[in-house]
Amino acid sequence: MTTHSLTLDRVSYRLADGRSLFSELSFSFEPVATGLVGANGAGKSVLARLLAGQLTPDSGQVRGSGRVFLLPTPGYPPRGTVGELAGVGDALAALARIEAGSVDEADFACIGDRWDLRERLQQQWQQLGLPDGLDPSQPAARLSGGQAMRVALSGAWASNADWLILDEPSNHLDARHRQQLYEHLQQWRGGLLAISHDRGLLARMQQIVELDGRGLHRYGGAWQDYVDARTAEREAAAAQLDHARAQHRQQQRSAREQHERQQQRQARGNRDAKQANQAPILLGGQKQRAEATQGRAQQIQADRLQASAQQLRSAAAAVQAAPELALFAHEGERGSARLLQAQDLVLPYGCAAPLQLDIRRGQRIAVVGDNGSGKSTLLRVLAGQESARSGSVQQHAPLALLDQQLLALAGDRSILDTVQAANPAAAPAELRTRLALLGLDAQRIQRPASSLSDGERVKGALASVLYARPTPQLLLLDEPSNALDLSALQALESLLGAWEGGLVMVSHDTHLLQALRPTQVLQVSAEGWQWRDPE
Structure with missing residues (x-):
């Protein structure tokens, strides 16, 4: 069996508004079942499109062998036809043109060896419990959320791809169909990258990769191994922060004590100079040597203080790389039981x-x-x-x-406007603070909701x-x-x-x-x- 990998080589990518999402990102995805996790807005879905070749990086390269099938999170209600939702709309259209007499090489290239695509889709739909007689040409908007996800997954299973990249594949699936998804994933023998926060799915992965502002980080093992490793990292980072704080306080005390000793020596030297019967030139030389010695000592102490401050900032940044989020609701009136x-x-x-x-x-x-x-x-x-x-x-x-x-x-309304409309009497500063505790910064809450990630919109809706x-x-x-x-x-x-x-x-x-x-x-x-x- 041929081994296929996906590699990012110093990839940089900017969003349409000019914000840098990735900078010099390098990583190699192994062809094993991999769960990709990260905060909403970190760029997981954009990364998936880069790996699938649907987006081009601003610099760097994405290298890979074999065919990649990307299943994006279907919006609700889903757009297009059922066939398009399954990711095979182009292939079905090419097949229809060939059956109508087309000899266009592009149509044959689009089909490849998938001449039984319709039959395989119908077989998949039957196995996934979708309605009999489901037509690839009918509007996908007629499907429920769970049906839409199962149709999208059917295209993945029928793709014969070397790599599957699935974006939140368990969304909207009920317990029975989630279990069915897990079984399909365990049977898949190609490369697999599942972007998910479904802990039941992540527990079945062979490794977890986390995306954050520092880049991509690999954790061997499944979900619980990742949780244990991240817990150990946070505890180590917190201990390092405590140590850095203690060191910085010690350097501050040393600097203060050194300054006080220098002030005392200088005052004593001034008194001795007034009482001594030495030539002015000798006194001047002594003063210059003392000042030079003090200057060197002060520079050494300043360098130590600056180094301890930098260590403190680095330790604090490591702890804050995964901030704790908070939701809280008004206490309100007790009302009736x-x-x-x-x-x-x-x-x-x-x-x-x-x-x-x-x-x-x-x-x-x-x-x-x-x-x-x-x-x-x-x-x-x-x-x-x-x-x-x-x-x-x-x-x-x-x-x-x-x-x-x-x-x-819905539409172009911002999260801040939506939450403010739900609570007109609240101070905007208070609402901004509460949204910040959800990981929604000042820029995100003022952008049109349609430009945000699914997770960011869910957070905004929760807040409203x-x-x-x-x-x-x-x-x-x-x-x-x-x-x-x-x-x-x-x-x-x-x-x-x-x-x-x-x-x-x-x-x-x-x-x-x-x-x-x-x-x-x-x-x-x-x-x-x-x-x-x-x-």
Whole structure:
């Protein structure tokens, strides 16, 4: 079997607004199952496009052998046709032209040896549980989020590529289809680079590579090995920072004490000179020699102080390379204990069985089930954004919904404008501080939301929900972990663990569900709704 590698040789890349994303980046990706992690906005998706040849670096080279298939994170609703979503739109169009009589060499080159592409796609779609009769030419917007991701993955499995680069491949997949994805990844024998924050997926990788402002860093082993290594690095960096602080304080004390001794010697010398009966020329020579000695001592001390200050800055930078992020919500009014009631609720789509709900303060309900069963529809109905087929919903307290489409961050509106609109009375400086604690700097929060990464938009949408007025007492969260980086996921888990209001969350992230510590689990299926105790 031929070994294929992907190599970055002193690659530099600037974004359209002139910002430098990568500078002199060099790294070699081995053809093993590799998870790529990093903060939102670090440039993981841009790096993927560079490796796949879809972008050209400003300087340096990307070298590789074999064919690379890139699966980008599909937007929602997805654009184009189902075939284009599967990444084979050009090949299907070329195949159609050849069948219509085309002899264009470009069409034959596009097809290569994939003459059975349609059949292989249909076989993949059947294995992935997609609807029968799915047509590659139909609009992809008709698909649900989970169906869209499975279609995109089908193109990857059918690609026969030497390298797969998958960008957040488990987004929108339910538990059953995530497990199916994991099995496909374990069976893949080519090069694999998975950009993901899904800890279940990362646990199945052979190595983890992290991208940050310093470059790319390789960690052998899977997710837990990476966590242990990063923990050890942070502890070592913190210890080094403590040592550097102590050294710098010692140098500051030494400099202060030296200055005081010099002042005392100078005062004593001045007194002795007045009392001594020596020629002025001799006194002048003594003074010059003393000043020269003092000058050398001062320079040595200044150099030591400067060196200790530089060591302190370097140690502080190492600790701050992975800043801790924080989410916090307004305390707000306690309000009533009962937050929402639903009686004989039948959804317009998905599960047709009636549902009874009585949500009170402190309840944390995890809603689980297959894609298409009605979980997202339930949240929209509870929030009043969609009408039920029958039954009633009574809201007894302010609530907020964070949906998968991130409608609050549509268009060219900035994160800061969106959060300010949700809380007009808040001081802009306070909101900027809170957004900074989410890893959203002053520049990002003022850019159009459409120019930000998926993870940055998720953070902004979270902020617009959590920092709103009136303070929501009931949170409805639909897959809130999608596209969040690991630091933001930890901050979200910390918030949900301490949240005192009501919470209804749809999620397929088992780690997040464990951190949520749900009081109840609501399972939805074609047969109906079922309450069960948390595991």
